[in-house]
Amino acid sequence: MTGARGKSVRSDDLDATDRVLVEELITDGRATLAHLAERAGLSVSAVQSRVRRLESSGVILGYTARVDREAIGQPLSAFVAITPLDPMAPDDAPARLRPLPEVQACHSVAGEDSYVLLVRVASPRDLERLLQQIRTTANVQTRSTIILQTFYDS
Template sequence: MPTSIKNNQLLPDIDATDKALLRLLQNDARISITELAERVHLSATPCARRVKRLEELGIIKGYHTQTDAEKLGYPLAIFIAISMDRHTAERFAQFEARIQSFDEVISCSIVTGRSEDYLIKVRVRDMAHYEEFLLHRLNRIEGVAQVHTSFELREVFNRSVV
């Protein structure tokens, strides 16, 4: 299995065919191996081997259904920057465990370059739902010192890395 070294990390060599497979699977994870193979000009067996290799390397982490949040009744997307009162491993671990329990939170990242420690993205039904989430759940997590809210006007695009 060929690899290359970048920033002192071993990286698997991914060729143009692997990238084409990843793009096709990102657009339609339900595509059959036969159709996938035809689109990248391989026979089914080598195509299936490549997909299995990408899975084993952890490049393909799973398959999921992409839903339309608005059609499910969650039209408001909100970015919330969160500052913690203390910067300890225990405080961060406690926050991260708690924030994962909220269904409204669709992503959470530790960030740098700003005064806040975390940036989360939340989906809610309406302003009343957001108020309940903010005042009765988020602000009650031990260690949350400050929050700054930005409402998403429109998502321009959202894609994965290939």
């Protein structure tokens, strides 16, 4: 696996203590160094050093807040499968779609479709507009699945 900073990181390069720290940070990205030190059985300075190493090697890619999408005006989420209209054209859809703030994720997939996007918008009308923008921006056809309910997302 290659980390975000282009460095090669293998899962067997992580020892048991690194794994404890990573799991704790997955559970709570705001965990204090003191809490992490207690869980890992290390000093705070040793934990700080390990966390910095995990960040610089690309194992830890960043920290983020999980938010209620309805509360921020994005109650509608959908998966949008895309396939290039011209298979001979350059495959640059991910780069073309990256600037669209409604596109939260882009996954390369095996199967009929080339990519599956996770998009979040305020309304069905906004989804319709976004789909048209995706089609024209990336020269792709789209197939959408609206998410009705999410049971877990970790």
